[in-house]
Amino acid sequence: MVVAHLPIPYLTIRMAWRVVDPRLVEMGRVNGARAATVVRLVLLPPLRRPLAIAAALLFVSALSDPSIPAVLRGRVPTLAHTAYIEVIAWGGEGTAALIAVLLTLPVLPVLLALWRGRDPNALADHWQGLSPSPRLVLPRSVLVQACRALSVLVLAIVLTLALAALITMFRARGSLLTPMMMDVIGSTVRYAVAALLLSVPVGLMTAWASGRGSKRLARSVDLLQTSLLLMPGTTLGIAIFLAYGLGTRTPLGELPALVGGASLASGSVAIVAVFMAPAVPMVHLAARAGQRQIPVPVLETARVLGAGRRRVAVGLFLPQTGALVAATGAAVVARNIVSVAPVVFVSTPDAPMVASFALDLLDRAALEQTFALAAVVALLVGGASALVAGASATVLGARRRPA
Numbered sequence: 021m022v023v024a025h026l027p028i029p030y031l032t033i034r035m036a037w038r039v040v041d042p043r044l045v046e047m048g049r050v051n052g053a054r055a056a057t058v059v060r061l062v063l064l065p066p067l068r069r070p071l072a073i074a075a076a077l078l079f080v081s082a083l084s085d086p087s088i089p090a091v092l093r094g095r096v097p098t099l100a101h102t103a104y105i106e107v108i109a110w111g112g113e114g115t116a117a118l119i120a121v122l123l124t125l126p127v128l129p130v131l132l133a134l135w136r137g138r139d140p141n142a143l144a145d146h147w148q149g150l151s152p153s154p155r156l157v158l159p160r161s162v163l164v165q166a167c168r169a170l171s172v173l174v175l176a177i178v179l180t181l182a183l184a185a186l187i188t189m190f191r192a193r194g195s196l197l198t199p200m201m202m203d204v205i206g207s208t209v210r211y212a213v214a215a216l217l218l219s220v221p222v223g224l225m226t227a228w229a230s231g232r233g234s235k236r237l238a239r240s241v242d243l244l245q246t247s248l249l250l251m252p253g254t255t256l257g258i259a260i261f262l263a264y265g266l267g268t269r270t271p272l273g274e275l276p277a278l279v280g281g282a283s284l285a286s287g288s289v290a291i292v293a294v295f296m297a298p299a300v301p302m303v304h305l306a307a308r309a310g311q312r313q314i315p316v317p318v319l320e321t322a323r324v325l326g327a328g329r330r331r332v333a334v335g336l337f338l339p340q341t342g343a344l345v346a347a348t349g350a351a352v353v354a355r356n357i358v359s360v361a362p363v364v365f366v367s368t369p370d371a372p373m374v375a376s377f378a379l380d381l382l383d384r385a386a387l388e389q390t391f392a393l394a395a396v397v398a399l400l401v402g403g404a405s406a407l408v409a410g411a412s413a414t415v416l417g418a419r420r421r422p423a
Contacts, residue, residue, distance in 0.1 A: 021082050023174055028081070032074040036066050076130040077250065084123045084252030087360035087375070091382060099123055100254045100361065107365055113262055120258040127250050134243055186395055196392040204372045205396060211288070211373070212356035215295030216349050222296070223303025224345070230304075231311050242308065249301035256297055257362020260290055279366045287368035294362045299352040306348040310341025347407070354404035358397060 040062060048058045086100035103119040226245065230238035264278035277283040278290040314336050322332055356363075360375040367373040374397055381390045 021085075021088055023177060024085075024088065025078050025081055026174060028078055029071070029074050032070050033067060036070040037063065039066050073130065076126070080123075080126055080250065080252050083126065084254040085361060086254060086364065091379070103254055103258060104361075104364060107258060107261055116258050117262060120252075120255040123252045123255050127252065130250060131243075131247055134246060182398060184391070186398075196389050197396070198389070200372075201377070201389065201393055201396075204374055204377045205393075205400070207372055208357055208374045209353075209400070211291050211295060212353045215292050215299055215356060216353055218292065219296045219299035219303055219352065220345065220349060223300045224307050224341075226300070226304050227307035227311065227341075230308060242304075245301040245304040249298055249305070251297070253294075253298070253359070253361035254365075255362075256294060257365030260294060260362065261365045264290060279368070283368065287366060290366040291363060291373070294366055295356045295359070297362075299356070302348050302352055303345060306344045307341050310344050311337065350404045350407040354401045357401055357404075 044062050045058055048062060049055075053061075083098075084100050086098070086104040089098045089101035099119050099122060103116045103123075106116040106119070107113070223245075226241055230241045261279050264275075264283075266277050268275040268277075275284075278293075279287060283290065319332070319336065322336060327335070357374060363373050364375050364379065367376040374393070378390060378393055381393065
């Protein structure tokens with residue numbers, strides 16, 4: 021779990037520090053301030069709120085992720101793994117519903133703090149990146165050396181796992197990459213791309229509505245999107261499974277089941293829905309962060325000079341939000357390809373997904389095929405990650421030449 025969730029605090033700290041002027045760090049060091057003093061007075065204040073939200077995200081993600089316990093088959097049961105077993109194997113809908121509610125409880129204090137706070141943009145503001153990240157040369161100490169050793173150890177574990185998967189794939193016979201495996205990967209990619217194509221316009225429309233509407237409307241929409249982003253995936257999957265596992269009566273007629281082998285479009289609607297649930301908030305926050313990078317005087321001047329909505333959108337909003345939304349889109353696709361919760365609760369044999377197929381391979385002790393599947397998926401996710409890194413470098417100004 022440490023290896024899987026390490027990017028969340030890293031990216032949070034790196035983005036939050038971009039609101040710090042690097043000259044403050046340099047001036048403090050030149051004037052004789054110790055590294056601990058600079059950290060306490062300059063670097064820690066901008067981290068308080070984003071780190072609190074990141075800690076909530078980490079806790080909820082670790083609590084509601086059934087993938088690691090399901091793969092490692094730990095003897096200590098977790099709520100998410102128990103919910104997965106109740107839904108998939110034993111059909112205990114009541115227990116699964118109770119677990120879904122329990123997994124949501126840790127999110128409620130965070131949502132309450134966001135709703136009662138004055139600034140609802142705690143997640144979006146730190147995407148902007150107002151300056152280069154400050155550099156700080158820490159003195160030699162046991163704590164610093166231990167952190168560096170831990171970082172090297174985590175990186176070595178990740179590289180070892182990736183190398184083992186690649187070696188197993190290259191040594192394996194071609195029969196391991198079966199047509200069924202390639203169909204599963206292709207099906208997952210298609211659903212991920214379809215969800216992205218639907219999520220981008222929806223997220224852009226909600227961001228546009230927030231920017232054009234009143235402050236109260238913008239606050240409500242931003243908080244709603246943040247609430248969807250914080251919602252545990254296991255809770256979402258169980259909710260859709262229980263609500264749409266059977267036909268649903270509506271004023272316009274009976275809605276066919278969305279989950280199950282005989283469901284509407286073989287479960288495609290439910291899969292796209294669970295992929296869109298976290299994708300729309302991410303696109304919304306990315307677009308809102310891009311909007312805030314536009315200086316207010318520039319926007320007002322453009323409107324005074326008679327620029328229409330289309331011209332403002334193409335000339336101002338698109339350059340600021342395009343790269344950030346593109347990076348977010350690539351991250352969303354990569355996330356959905358390897359997503360376990362909530363897709364394992366709604367996937368069907370007619371619509372196979374990578375997560376459910378991998379768990380099925382592990383249940384049959386097909387370790388070589390599992391490694392081959394992991395290697396192919398790693399290549400796909402690595403390509404998407406490269407796109408994210410390239411677009412993020414453009415957004416954050418890492419490739420800007422000094423004037």
